[in-house]
Amino acid sequence: MSAFRIVVLASGSGTNLQAILDKLHGQGLVEVVGVGSDKPGAGALERAAKAGIDTAVFPADAYADRMGRDAAMGDWVESHHPGLVVLAGYMQLLTEPFVARFAGRIVNIHPALLPDFPGLDAVGQALEAGVQETGVTVHFVDEGIDTGPVILQRRVPVPVGRERGVLEAAVHNVEHELYPEAIRMIAEGRVRIDPSDPRKVAIE
Secondary structure (H helix, E strand, O other), X not given: OOOEEEEEEOOOOOHHHHHHHHHOEOOOOEEEEEEEEOOOOOHHHHHHHHOOOEEEEOOHHHOOOHHHHHHHHHHHHHHOOOOEEEEOOOOOOOOHHHHHHOOOOEEXXXXXXXXXXXXXXXXXXXXXXXXXXXXXXXXXXXXXXXXXXXXXXXXXXXOOOOOHHHHHHHHHHHHHHHHHHHHHHHHOOOEEEOOOOOOOEEEO
16 A cells, blocks of 8 residues: 655744654655755755755745645645545645635644634643633634634643743654554545534544
8 A cells, every 4th residue: 555645835944844754754654755945944844854845935926826836736745646635733824726726635733622723823822811721623624714624632731830831842743643643544544524414533
């Protein structure tokens, strides 16, 4: 059986990409075949290059608009024939045509227990709300902001002292475990969007 092919999109240092590389890539089940970014200096690109993975950059100022950028990025993604597009700290909103092009094949990770604290600075939102726990969610991507069907969630207690740095580190540690776990389940064919309710995910 050939490996399950994934393309990763990232804007930052690529720690979630590194977790995927360490736990899944090149071990027979999953192969990262491309890493794309909107930032030419993104650390994720360096990590990919060190692993011998094809990279590409799609900076906003190189295109007339987001639609043009996403069309070019979509062509590049499609050329790698991925079973899954993995957003790993990709900080640009995807256009509806891009999401539709890869419908049911795009996943994202969010540092909160969705639907709580969607959007930017989820950790800050959690601290501001005074909750005792937050968490991490892996979900399919739809046209909304952090509104796609949930695949996996894991809770993260808020530290007693409510220190942001401590909570962020705890959340990142869980992300680095949960994302590879979810991708593995998808690669194994154990995850599907429920045909009777597209807002839900069925896991075998």
